Every structure is written in structure tokens, then in C-alpha cells.
Amino acid sequence: MRRILSILLENEPGALSRIVGLFSQRAYNIDSLTVGTTDDTTLSRITITTQGDDRVVEQITKQVNKLVDVLKIIDLTDSSHIERELLLAKVFAGNEQTRASVTRVTDVFGGTILDMGKRSYTVQLASSSDKIASFLDMLRHESDIIEVVRSGTVGIGRGDKALKG
Amino acid sequence: MNEQFNGSELVVKALTELDVDYIFGYPGGSVLDLYDALFAQDDIEHILVRHEQAATHMADGYARSTGKTGVVLATSGPGATNCVTGIATAYMDSIPMVVLSGQVPSNLIGDDAFQETDIVGCSRPIVKHSFNCRDAQQIPTVLAKAFYLASSGRPGPVVVELPKDILNPQLKYTYEMPARIDMRTYSPSSKGHSRQIKKAVDAILGAKRLVVYSGGGIILSNTSEQLTELVETLNAPITNTLMGLGGISGTHPNFVGMLGMHGSLEANKAMANADVILALGARFDDRVTNNVKKFCPDATIVHVDVDPTSISKTIQAHIPVVGSLETVLSQLQSAIEKSALRIDRAAQESWWQQITAWREQRCLAYDVQSNVIKPQTVIEKLYKVTQGNAYVSSDVGQHQMFAAQYYPFKNPRQWINSGGLGTMGFGLPAAMGVKVAYPDADVVCVTGDGSIQMNIQELSTCLQYGLNVKIVSLNNRSLGMVRQWQDMMYGGRHSSSYMESLPDFVALAESYGHVGIRVDHPDELDDALDRAFSITDRLVFLDIRVDENEHVYPMQIKLGAIDDMWLKKGVKA
Numbered sequence: 001m002r003r004i005l006s007i008l009l010e011n012e013p014g015a016l017s018r019i020v021g022l023f024s025q026r027a028y029n030i031d032s033l034t035v036g037t038t039d040d041t042t043l044s045r046i047t048i049t050t051q052g053d054d055r056v057v058e059q060i061t062k063q064v065n066k067l068v069d070v071l072k073i074i075d076l077t078d079s080s081h082i083e084r085e086l087l088l089a090k091v092f093a094g095n096e097q098t099r100a101s102v103t104r105v106t107d108v109f110g111g112t113i114l115d116m117g118k119r120s121y122t123v124q125l126a127s128s129s130d131k132i133a134s135f136l137d138m139l140r141h142e143s144d145i146i147e148v149v150r151s152g153t154v155g156i157g158r159g160d161k162a163l164k165g
Numbered sequence: 166m167n168e169q170f171n172g173s174e175l176v177v178k179a180l181t182e183l184d185v186d187y188i189f190g191y192p193g194g195s196v197l198d199l200y201d202a203l204f205a206q207d208d209i210e211h212i213l214v215r216h217e218q219a220a221t222h223m224a225d226g227y228a229r230s231t232g233k234t235g236v237v238l239a240t241s242g243p244g245a246t247n248c249v250t251g252i253a254t255a256y257m258d259s260i261p262m263v264v265l266s267g268q269v270p271s272n273l274i275g276d277d278a279f280q281e282t283d284i285v286g287c288s289r290p291i292v293k294h295s296f297n298c299r300d301a302q303q304i305p306t307v308l309a310k311a312f313y314l315a316s317s318g319r320p321g322p323v324v325v326e327l328p329k330d331i332l333n334p335q336l337k338y339t340y341e342m343p344a345r346i347d348m349r350t351y352s353p354s355s356k357g358h359s360r361q362i363k364k365a366v367d368a369i370l371g372a373k374r375l376v377v378y379s380g381g382g383i384i385l386s387n388t389s390e391q392l393t394e395l396v397e398t399l400n401a402p403i404t405n406t407l408m409g410l411g412g413i414s415g416t417h418p419n420f421v422g423m424l425g426m427h428g429s430l431e432a433n434k435a436m437a438n439a440d441v442i443l444a445l446g447a448r449f450d451d452r453v454t455n456n457v458k459k460f461c462p463d464a465t466i467v468h469v470d471v472d473p474t475s476i477s478k479t480i481q482a483h484i485p486v487v488g489s490l491e492t493v494l495s496q497l498q499s500a501i502e503k504s505a506l507r508i509d510r511a512a513q514e515s516w517w518q519q520i521t522a523w524r525e526q527r528c529l530a531y532d533v534q535s536n537v538i539k540p541q542t543v544i545e546k547l548y549k550v551t552q553g554n555a556y557v558s559s560d561v562g563q564h565q566m567f568a569a570q571y572y573p574f575k576n577p578r579q580w581i582n583s584g585g586l587g588t589m590g591f592g593l594p595a596a597m598g599v600k601v602a603y604p605d606a607d608v609v610c611v612t613g614d615g616s617i618q619m620n621i622q623e624l625s626t627c628l629q630y631g632l633n634v635k636i637v638s639l640n641n642r643s644l645g646m647v648r649q650w651q652d653m654m655y656g657g658r659h660s661s662s663y664m665e666s667l668p669d670f671v672a673l674a675e676s677y678g679h680v681g682i683r684v685d686h687p688d689e690l691d692d693a694l695d696r697a698f699s700i701t702d703r704l705v706f707l708d709i710r711v712d713e714n715e716h717v718y719p720m721q722i723k724l725g726a727i728d729d730m731w732l733k734k735g736v737k738a
Contacts (some may be wrong), residue, residue: 009350013297058477059478062474063474067294068348071350071351163724165349
């Protein structure tokens with residue numbers, strides 16, 4: 001099953017590559033990976049989405065935890081959480097009909113049109129990965145997709161609980 | 166005004182304060198300033214090797230025999246990459262080691278400069294941690310962290326990369342060593358969870374067929390005495406892994422031998438039939454378990470380890486206990502003494518009767534012939550002539566298994582071998598590291614004609630530093646273990662497993678200034694060993710021509726249960 005792991009680690013050169021290296025050397029796949037600093041600039045936070053049963057995820061979390069740079073790792077999947085991914089998509093919008101339908105679909109999904117070219121629209125949607133997939137399906141139905149870029153998932157627990165240093 | 170030091174002096178001063186007595190290394194352009202600083206002091210002795218791989222194995226042998234952290238110094242680029250096999254060897258066996266690697270000056274890093282490699286990148290999968298030290302002022306702190314990480318928790322190798330510019334003798338700094346190391350991301354567990362300890366004790370005392378299975382962790386954590394006390398309290402049968410030999414004396418009545426691929430029948434049978442297995446500092450390696458799906462189906466597994474990743478990695482533990490063995494063993498001992506539960510002595514007696522019956526099959530018996538030297542005999546005689554007191558390092562192959570099977574190790578740290586990585590070429594330099602630590606002890610390298618040639622250049626280092634190890638080479642003119650597998654699994658097709666053009670090892674040893682002794686016939690063996698061990702001021706190379714057709718038995722049958730074993734050619738247990 002799909003898992004979302006959140007990792008707090010030292011914001012130091014090489015720390016990210018240790019994490020990524022660990023995944024590849026132990027043959028765990030990474031579906032998406034996002035990384036950035038936190039409010040504490042000495043710490044980075046990584047969100048990794050991966051696949052695995054409980055046993056695999058237990059090994060992944062233990063192995064990641066064992067890395068000296070890592071402060072904490074949690075599996076967000078089982079607890080109540082919010083996840084978001086950013087999509088930027090350039091779609092064909094060369095005539096009135098597709099312009100209207102792309103605008104309509106973007107509105108329905110709560111996306112934004114960020115830019116227009118003579119023959120294209122660039123749209124943005126920040127949402128769950130599922131919803132982004134549906135949005136892309138709809139866009140594909142209404143128009144031709146020229147270019148897609150996705151940020152990978154970020155996740156955070158719901159309520160007052162926090163992953164902090 | 167505080168005294169000022171350059172970067173190289175900071176390294177040396179920090180290493181001295183960190184209690185380093187020996188560095189094993191090889192100079193080169195990027196570390197010449199550091200070598201100049203070493204020249205100017207007497208606290209640390211530098212041992213000049215002939216190949217950096219050997220430096221890592223020497224530091225490793227030094228660490229395994231003393232418990233201290235082994236230290237390696239190599240130059241950037243090829244010096245550093247030559248260390249990789251030794252780092253991986255130490256990583257697999259959790260050996261404390263710090264590898265100081267030179268690096269090209271900071272302004273050239275990333276330019277493919279002369280003798281540049283990204284050694285931190287190259288070694289990343291095989292280190293516990295690594296540091297790019299980019300600021301001379303930070304050298305003492307980085308080294309203190311490196312030594313702390315290498316030796317605490319589950320030990321392991323740490324690489325520290327030192328760019329040439331921070332070692333520059335022109336730039337001076339104050340020396341600031343932190344009073345204590347505080348790393349927010351690193352806090353190895355010590356105490357076992359009290360509820361888990363209780364569960365473990367209930368399982369252990371409730372057992373009818375208990376087996377203690379102990380590994381290299383016992384050696385690394387210096388808990389051999391505690392282990393022995395626990396085993397005696399419980400009167401339990403105990404088996405050691407290859408890495409755990411000497412964790413309890415090899416002649417202890419409760420010791421049922423090594424387990425695993427070439428373990429004893431009684432050890433593997435006991436494991437297979439156990440109802441409770443107490444695993445201590447062992448990691449259920451595939452060379453132990455054989456087919457994990459058939460592994461010890463009736464056993465409740467209590468697994469104690471300082472490293473949580475080892476627990477339930479290959480075999481699901483029913484009662485996991487994370488903690489240092491020193492603490493957990495005393496927790497177990499005191500909880501057992503306080504428990505209201507009592508060992509079922511009647512059940513235990515019948516369990517021991519069963520084990521005795523397995524023992525009586527004498528799985529290590531072998532056919533002795535009069536005209537050819539059996540490798541097993543050599544090890545048995547080695548045990549006699551050294552009275553079981555030698556430090557024995559081995560290379561990797563048949564000779565390694567014979568040494569493990571036929572030399573009962575009395576004490577921890579006496580058996581020095583590359584278990585996890587299985588590194589040929591390890592034996593001689595590792596023995597040299599032991600000899601550096603214990604110049605008066607008998608230090609023996611049990612090797613073969615294949616393995617010894619992987620780092621034979623170190624005979625030169627032995628001469629330079631008077632490292633009078635005994636090399637016992639079980640020369641079978643072939644890569645024995647490869648050949649054995651080819652006999653058993655490849656229809657006897659010996660693809661590239663024989664050694665053509667072997668050197669005259671006696672002449673070779675003599676050309677390096679040592680003593681060489683050739684033994685061709687069983688009748689000569691006793692005298693040769695006596696003579697070798699009577700020579701204490703020279704290295705002795707014993708080139709012993711053994712039976713090339715001998716196989717190591719017992720041997721687990723591939724993909725079977727732990728106790729599915731071949732006892733001899735074509736004979737199953």
C-alpha cells in the first residue's frame with residue numbers, strides 16, 4: 001500500500017543523499033520525494049511516498065532512523081493527516097471551445113490558471129495526489145496536455161500533534 | 166594568548182587526546198602536511214603499510230582484539246578508494262574504525278583534480294557515518310564525534326574527509342575539544358523496556374527446550390562473563406555464531422558448537438527443535454538461518470539487540486528487546502533471580518539427553534589418512550601447540566571454517582575473522598593489527614593459497630615493524646570453498662577454482678626476510694608446528710600441503726531448514 005513518511009533531519013550537505021541512498025541500496029522504491037527546510041533552519045523535512053506492507057515500512061522507518069543525521073521519522077499514513085501536492089500543467093487551449101472547457105474544469109477542481117500563451121493555458125492545482133490524478137484525467141478529456149510537472153506529496157498530521165525537533 | 170596550532174597539528178593533538186596509539190596508513194600528496202605533523206611527535210606510532218586495504222584490515226584486527234577504535238590514514242583518490250573493502254568489512258561486522266582520508270584542496274573539489282574522488286560518496290553505503298571536515302577549527306570536534314559514533318551503540322566505521330587546505334601548516338588556530346559530545350539525532354538505546362524484559366523472562370523460564378543463540382554483539386559489548394553467568398544460571402545449551410565464537414568458552418559444557426551453514430549438527434538440531442530461542446547480539450544472518458520459511462517453526466524468539474533494525478529483519482521476533490547487552494543481560498539476570506517461576510528441570514534434563522544424543526553422532530569426525538595431511542588435523546594440532554591461547558585470524562574459505570570448527574576459542578576477541586563480508590585478504594593484515602596490540606602473544610593467521618595472495622605484500626610491513634605473526638597456510642592448490650561448491654552444486658566442473666603457478670611460498674617468505682617452512686607429509690606436521698612456535702623473533706610462514714579433495718562438513722543443505730545438513734559426502738543428517 002501507499003505510504004507517506006515524514007522525516008526530520010539535519011540540514012547538512014549529504015544528509016539527503018544518505019536517505020535516498022538507503023532507499024536505493026535496500027531496493028525500496030521512492031514514488032515521490034519533497035524536501036525543504038523547516039522553521040528551524042538547522043533542520044530539513046523530507047516527505048517520501050513509497051509502497052510497502054507493514055513489515056517493509058517497519059524496516060524502512062528503522063533503517064532511516066538509524067542514520068545519524070535523522071532526528072525523527074513518522075509514518076503519516078495510518079493517522080489522520082493532510083496531504084498536498086502541487087501540479088503545474090500546460091494544456092492546449094488554441095480555440096474558444098477548449099479555453100472554455102479548461103477554465104470550467106479548473107474552476108470545478110479549485111485550480112488556478114496561472115499563465116496563457118497564444119495556444120496554451122498553464123494551470124495550477126494544489127490538492128491530494130488522487131484529486132490531481134482526476135484533474136489530469138479531466139484535462140486530458142477536454143484538451144491535449146503539453147507538459148506536466150508535479151511536486152510530489154507533502155504531508156502533515158491533523159490537529160495539535162506536531163513533528164518537531 | 167592561547168597556543169596556536171595548524172590544522173595538521175590539531176588532528177594529531179585531537180587523536181592523542183582521543184587515546185589513539187597507532188595509525189595504519191600510507192602517505193600521499195594531500196596528507197603530507199599531516200605526515201609532517203606525525204613526524205614531529207612521539208605519542209602516536211604510524212605503521213606504514215604496503216596497500217591501504219591492508220591498513221584498514223590492520224586497524225580492524227587491532228580493534229577486534231582490543232576493543233579500541235582502529236585508525237586509518239590514507240591520501241585522497243586511490244588511497245581512499247583502496248580503503249573501501251576494509252571499510253565494508255568493518256561495517257558488516259560492526260567494528261569501530263575511523264578512516265581519515267585526505268582530499269584535494271577545497272577550491273579544487275569537484276574539478277576532477279589530480280587524485281580526487283568523492284570518498285564520502287563512495288563509502289556512503291558502508292559507513293555508520295561520515296564527515297566532510299571543511300574548517301580547520303572544527304577538526305577536534307569532528308574527530309571527537311567520529312570516535313564517539315564509531316565506538317558507541319552498534320559500532321561501525323566512520324570516514325572523515327580532510328581537504329588539504331585545512332591541514333595547511335601556515336594557518337594557525339586555537340585547539341578546542343568539546344567537553345562532551347552531544348548529538349540530538351543520535352542516542353543509542355541502553356536499557357531494555359521493563360515490560361519486554363518481563364515477557365522475556367517468563368518465556369525463558371517457561372521453556373522446556375531453551376537455546377541461547379549468541380553472536381558478535383557479545384564480543385563487541387564485552388559481555389562474555391555476563392553471558393556465561395546467565396547460561397550457567399539457566400543451565401541452557403548455548404550456540405555461538407561465527408562472529409560470536411569465544412563469547413562463551415569453546416570448552417564450556419553447555420556450549421554445543423557454532424551454528425549455521427557449517428555449524429555443528431547438535432547446535433542446528435537444538436535450534437530447530439527449540440521452543441524458546443534467546444538471541445543475544447546476533448542478527449539471524451542467512452548463513453545461520455538457511456531457508457527462513459522453514460526456520461525453527463516451534464520457537465518463541467526473544468531477540469536482544471542494540472540495533473533495532475536487526476530485530477525482525479529476517480526472522481520475526483516474538484519478544485523484541487532493544488538495548489545494550491551489558492544492561493539487558495543484567496536486567497535479565499536479576500529478573501530471573503527474582504522471578505517466582507522456576508525452570509522445569511525434568512523437561513530440561515530430557516532436553517539435554519536429546520542434545521547429548523545429537524552430540525554423540527560426532528559430526529566433526531573425519532577420515533584421517535596416513536599419506537595426506539587433513540586440514541582439520543592441522544587446526545587440531547595448532548590448538549594443541551598454542552594451548553588454545555593464540556589469537557587466530559583467518560581469511561575466507563575452507564580454512565576459515567576449519568579454524569572455526571576445530572579451534573575451541575576460550576576467550577572473546579581471540580577469533581578475528583571477516584564474517585559478514587567474507588573478505589579474502591583480511592587474515593594477514595588483521596593478524597598484524599593484533600600483533601601490534603599484543604606483541605608478546607601468539608598471533609596466527611590461518612589462511613589458504615588463494616587468500617594469502619590477496620595481501621601478501623604486507624610481508625614487507627611485517628619485516629619493517631617486527632610483526633612476527635605465524636602464517637598457517639592450508640595450501641590445497643585451489644580455491645577450496647569455491648571448488649567444494651562446484652563439486653556439490655556444479656557437477657564437479659572446477660571453473661577457475663584451481664590456482665596455477667603458485668609461488669614457492671617458502672622462498673617468497675624468505676625473500677621478505679622471514680622463515681618459511683614447507684610441510685608435505687602428515688609425519689612432518691608436529692615437528693613443523695613445534696619449530697614454528699619455538700621461533701619468536703621472526704615471522705614464520707608454514708606452507709602446509711593439505712588434501713585438496715577435502716570438503717567442509719557438516720554443511721546445511723541449500724534452502725532446507727536450519728538442521729537439514731550434509732554430514733559427509735552424500736550422507737544426510
